[in-house]
Amino acid sequence: MQWTMDYGPWTFKNMNALISTALSGVVLMFVGLFVSNRQRIKYFAIALVLVAFVANLLELSTLQGGSQTLFGMLEISKFGLLFNAVMLGATLLYFMLCGSEFEKVGEHVADYFALIFFILSGIMLASGFSSLLMLFLAIEIISIPQYILAGADKKNLKSNEASLKYFLMGSFSTGILLMGIALIYGASGTFNINELALGTGELHPLTIGGIMLLIFALAFKVSAVPFHFWTPDVYDGSPTVFTAFMATVVKAGGFIAFLRLFHVSFTGGAISQHWLLVLAIIAAATLVMGNLTAVFQQSVKRMLAYSSIAQAGFMLLAVIALNETATQGIILYAAAYSVATIGMFGVLMKVKDYTFEGFNGLARKQPLLALAATIFLFSLAGIPLTAGFFAKYFVLSAVVQQGNLLWLVILAVICAAISVYYYFRVIMAMYFKAGEPEVAPFSPAFKTVLIIAIIIVIVLGVYPGVLLQWA
């Protein structure tokens, strides 16, 4: 089953999914030159992501306990593979649901697909890095294609602004990340996150400075308050179809890097007291700001942008707790949040008018779209029997378990109650208000995928064990 190359110490075992993803990106760039039929490019991309997904599942099922380190750079573990599987699955869903929107953005459809494959390979590095250098590479591989995607709609001024803004702020935060890595290297003399293991002993001041810089840089990448200012503008300005991807899969990828770095290197009593409070305050601010600002939005797209900040606050709770429940939680959260948000964007793109009023009366005109949107919004709000409930349950439970941060849990719960306000505004518009929404036509295939997404959300909500049994 395993495609293995054995060049002495150079063993590429269990890297099929990663390699195939990276190669897919390259292949797609060339395909763009020779194939002009966009429909075909889309199907080809779906096939490629399917290949990577299957390869990943095979690795997941054959990986015998524990983990395997490659060249001291990358660690292949069950947890990382499971996370990659979730990400690949979400991307598959994204391609199937939103893939036909790509051609509305611009000419270079194949390139867009290629960029997304590059981002995916970056995420797969982020879930398994064991050297700070690899972390840097992963973050950059994730970021750079995003700058391009944000500006893909070349003739649109807002898209250009989004791209430039994102690029400038992003490069700045990358600089901070590098600085942090340098400081930590200066203090400890190693890039390897396992050897860092800063849990015990006296801490060098440089290390603490380095950790803080890393927190800030990663907080920027996951759009945590007060490093979130780029998010609404970028999400709003970018072509909607790419916003859907940035707000979901990419964001989850940022979190896995965050979680992995802190889980491996910065845990333990002595060290965590240096950053725990900072991170708790960042999480609290993210929850409050994200939710409160989302309440005042008039456009569903911007509301989703702010809601993604609010959801990031919840995922940060997992990084704060750093226990087994938290790692299970982040998997579940990544899956629940990605599927629901991708689905929601899928519905959004079919509605012509992105304001809340644009959804008025949708339930009468397109019952399926309205039902799907309702279930996705339920999941985002964390209503039981949808995936979002257990996602929230796990991260909350993880923090309660952590012990001293009950205030944060209560705050998070209040924020979850606030979030109901803006999510339900859409539901109210769809079901209880009269209107004639303009809806773009959609194919039976789109319908089928939408129903699949609904089923995923509900199955995870009724029986999360489907996913967790792998963790």
Added chain:
Amino acid sequence: MLTVLLILIPLVTGLLTFGLKGSGPKVLGLISSLASLAVVLGALFQFRAAPDTLHFAVNWIPQLGSQFNVGLDGMGVMLCLLTAIAFLLVFITIFNRTYENQSSFYGLMLLSQAGLVGVFTAYDALLFYVFWELALIPVYFLCSMWGGEKRVPVTFKFFVYTFAGSLLMLVGIIYLYLQSPDKSFSYATFTSLNLPVKEQSWLFWLLFVAFAIKMPIFPFHTWQPDTYEQSPTPVTMILSGVMVKMGLFGVIRWLLPVLPQGAFMWADVVMVLSVIGIIYASCIAIVQTDFKRLIAYSSIAHIGLMCAAIFANNEQSLQGIQVQMFNHGINIIGLWIVVEIIQSRLNVKNLDELGGIAQVAPRLSIFLVIISLANIALPLTNGFVGEFLMFSGLFQYNMWLMGVAGLGIILAAVYTLNMLQKVIFGESNALTATTTDLQNSELLALSLIVGVILVLGVYPKPMLDLVSSTTELVNKVF
């Protein structure tokens, strides 16, 4: 297995209903509620013979140690019986009405029934929470789609209130779960936790706020009159007849045995709040001119008394509250049915515009009188038994508190008789003279209710016996 069936029947028929057209939903709703009633009666007999056979458990989320664990004790059987009767009555009453988008209406009603039965049968805290929310969501849609003019904001307020409360309860449940030695949500584990007093005292509020909002007791009641007024009457029947019992049930099942010391610490506070609620709501009820709001406030007063009785924490008050949960449910559904009948005929709910209905619709009037008298706990009606026991329990706890709460009875008589006078007595006006008397389905529903009122008023023993096992259990740990 009967317990699982009780949840499955409304769940499956509810989902099926969405696909039906014409009068299909009506018929299926009626069949489903009859089937539920039959199963509850079966469970009732089985409960007498072998109560343990009503329990059912399978692993649900092994990673968390959560089980799909359902079962029935005396109180559970009683509340499931109430639920089954309530839905049957509602479906009978509205059998001749047509609602816009009928299939969704009946589908959502049945789904909420599944949620309610789930709440009353869950023996696993996480499962309890899930059902707790499941019961709320369909009701939210029912009220928002078929309610009155201001339905959307009002229902949303109701939803946010209850949802915020439930989330706090979820935090409480998580905390309790993490304290459990075997990491499980099961009722048995939760009741044997024996947490330190300090923890119990703040955990109490996390859980109690959720229940207090649902009941509702003062000062968490502000959603209730608006929601009852704006909801379509069939939904109001379910809300006030069955759903508010979720809060009381929650306190008896999940609060007292799990956090006995916390409950003991705060009993005085809660009882004072409840008694304030009784007097306050009764006074407002007296000056109400809106038929639906009057009943809504009367319900707050009754619930206040029941909540006080729970925390009086002795055998009599616990027996009383459980019996009263059933009886209050039956009586208030009766009142709402009358409101629904009058409203559907005349399309008014302002008391000042009514009057003289007794002259043109004597049968309707007689039923209204009997139900109203039961609502103010006249002897030989079902309301008397429960209230007597509760007051006697309160008296043992604190004489003064009981004295103030007792004022509630007098006030209840004032507003109820006032209401009767304005609605059915006096001279009929141009509008009310057109009232037609009861149709067959309405007659059937009201006769059933009056039958229950009289039978349980004269011979309450079966009901008292049914719930006595729960009383014993709660009284022992508390």
